[in-house]
Amino acid sequence: MFSSTPKAAPHACARFGQRLRVSNHPLVQHMLVRLRDQTTPPAEFRRMVRGITNLLAVEATAHWPTEPTQVTTPLAETIAQALVDQVAIVPILRAGLGMADALLELLPDAQVWHVGLFRDEQTLQPTEYYNKLPRSLACRRVLVVDPMLATGGSAVRTCRLLIERGVDPSAVQFLSLIAAPEGVERLLSEFSDLHLCIAALDERINDVGFIVPGLGDAGDRQFHT
Numbered sequence: 001m002f003s004s005t006p007k008a009a010p011h012a013c014a015r016f017g018q019r020l021r022v023s024n025h026p027l028v029q030h031m032l033v034r035l036r037d038q039t040t041p042p043a044e045f046r047r048m049v050r051g052i053t054n055l056l057a058v059e060a061t062a063h064w065p066t067e068p069t070q071v072t073t074p075l076a077e078t079i080a081q082a083l084v085d086q087v088a089i090v091p092i093l094r095a096g097l098g099m100a101d102a103l104l105e106l107l108p109d110a111q112v113w114h115v116g117l118f119r120d121e122q123t124l125q126p127t128e129y130y131n132k133l134p135r136s137l138a139c140r141r142v143l144v145v146d147p148m149l150a151t152g153g154s155a156v157r158t159c160r161l162l163i164e165r166g167v168d169p170s171a172v173q174f175l176s177l178i179a180a181p182e183g184v185e186r187l188l189s190e191f192s193d194l195h196l197c198i199a200a201l202d203e204r205i206n207d208v209g210f211i212v213p214g215l216g217d218a219g220d221r222q223f224h225t
């Protein structure tokens, strides 16, 4: 239930074709209502983050390879399909943590590589305050997660960190809940192999760097700050 040429996509984003996937799944749309609503309390907001992330993950991983694996059920031996590749989840702190929790439920063997960034409120530039990338970044599938892709500064900085350390750019998939056209353009232009999977492509960024209509501050809304 994904569209690579979303209805709301400004013309500039349509040129990214299959590299930009915007969900049109009714359950995603339904959960976005509660996610956006300013009266939704933090506990429900976090549930919506997890629910939408689960659905995005199903779509984002649909092409991942599996291999036959022997398993013994209580009744017989059989062959089942297991994922082939080692996976890393890269949450951009803080707001990416809720999405990482959801992904870990689906991919319990994944590594988690934490990157902490905050945006300067005046300049909108990201500042790195935490980096727990392990020595070896050998995973074949790397899911970077952050609910908001606004100017794209935080996303680009994180992907640069990974690629400078040797991650294959084609291994990186970025999952976000709400994106602005500016951020999509910046991220997908800078990394020509990267795939982006989002629940909604909004209209614009306002003069203080927030996505409109958006949902406000995704970190504050998850963590009640």
Ligand SMILES: O=P(O)(O)OC[C@H]1O[C@H](OP(=O)(O)OP(=O)(O)O)[C@H](O)[C@@H]1O
Binding pocket: 092, 093, 094, 095, 096, 117, 118, 119, 120, 124, 126, 146, 147, 148, 149, 150, 151, 152, 153, 154, 155, 183, 209, 217, 218, 219, 220
């Ligand atoms: O695309 P950009 O313009 O870089 O904006 C998006 C970033 O802003 C938010 O984080 P924030 O800096 O508010 O930190 P937080 O997660 O700790 O709230 C969001 O979670 C992204 O990381």
Ligand SMILES: O=c1cc[nH]c(=O)[nH]1
Binding pocket: 095, 148, 150, 209, 210, 211, 212, 214, 215, 216, 217, 218, 219
């Ligand atoms: O709208 C926005 C933009 C950046 N970060 C957020 O949390 N919300």
Ligand SMILES: [Mg+2]
Binding pocket: 095, 217, 218, 219, 220
């Ligand atoms: Mg924030």
